[in-house]
Amino acid sequence: MKQRIKKYLPKFILKQYYSNINKRRYSGNAVECPICHSQFKIFKSYGVVERENAECLKCGSLERHRLLWKYLNEKLNFFEGNKPIKVLHFAPERIFFNEFIKSNNINYIPCDLYPEYFNYNEQVQIEKVDITSIPYEDNSFDFILCNHVLEHIPNDKLAMTELFRVMKPGGFGILQVPLDPNLINTYEDFTIITPEAKEVAFGQHDHVRVYGxxxxxxxxxxxxxxxxxxxAQTLTKESCFKYGLIESEMIYKCSKEI
Incomplete structure (x- = not known):
């Protein structure tokens, strides 16, 4: 039945068709996205191995995005300061991009190795930057956001070294990766080269390791x-469900001493 629908209906009608289905399926207010404030019965499942209560149907945020959003706003009061702050953001997620570009005190540089993949149609240009050879001077940035990037980088030590180099003394960054808490040591094997084998070994076809x-x-x-x-563990179980958070996810806040 699904294949017949896809075959005969135009794309714009298909989009509306599935949108109406989702409205009925997810209608409710048991969960709430802290970023776009939309409410649903539950968040949509997401992932190669599907995770329940994961993806916001309105803004597309996942658990890690909503956790960082709450952390930046509620613990760090990041967007409330008036002091000018220079921000470097790798693989910029649209939800954070939108917030950073409208903050008057933030000098924002979003970047990626493949900026053409980001079709945000905004006045702020996404710069082409190789994280292992960052084209900015030492001690340039007050804050660096690098969320689920390093697991894609073969030479992650060089990338980390570059991130440290361009961070200002007294600055900090949030450098998140998918991490297996059951692994003591990070697992990587560079003889694994095919996308199929990488997905089996590392959980995704474009990952090169599993961090421990x-x-x-x-x-x-x-x-x-x-x-x-x-x-996340300072919040109640009810709050973690409501905002679609993973209780066990840790935040890696990295700073550079003065």
């Missing part, structure tokens, strides 16, 4: 002072 609990040490080895923040 030594991730903190890997960051410290290049100079960062690392605070592993259990912010």
């Amino acid at each position: 609990l030594d991730y903190k040490q890997r960051l410290e080895n290049v100079g960062f002072k690392v605070c592993v923040d259990d912010f």
Whole structure:
């Protein structure tokens, strides 16, 4: 039946068709996205191995985005300051991009190795930047956001070294990766090269490793002072469900000492 619908209906009608289905399926107010404030019965399932209560149907945020949003707003009061702050953002998620570009005190540089993949149609240009060779001077940025990027980078130590180099003394960054808390040591094997084999080994076809609990040490080895923040665990189980958060996810807040 689904194949017949896809075959005979134009794309714009298909989009409306599935939108109406989703409205009926997810209608409710048991969960709420803290970013776009939309409410649903439950968030949509998402992932290669599907996770329940994961994706916001309005803004597309996932658990990690909503956790960082609450962390930046509620614990760090990041958007309330008046002091000018220079921000470097790798692989810029639209939900954070929108907030950063409208903040008057933020000098914002979004970047990616493939900026052509980001069709935001905004006046702020996404710069072409290789994270292992960042084209900015030492001690340039007050804040760096690098969310689920390093697992794609073969030479992650060089990338971390570059992130540390361009961070200002007294600055900080949030450097999140998918991490397996059951692994003591990060697992990587560069003889695994096909997308199919990478998906089996690392959980996704474009990942090159699975980080373990030594991730903190890997960051410290290049100079960062690392605070592993259990912010999600300070919230109630009811709040974690309501906002679609993973209770066990830690936040890696990395700073550069003065």
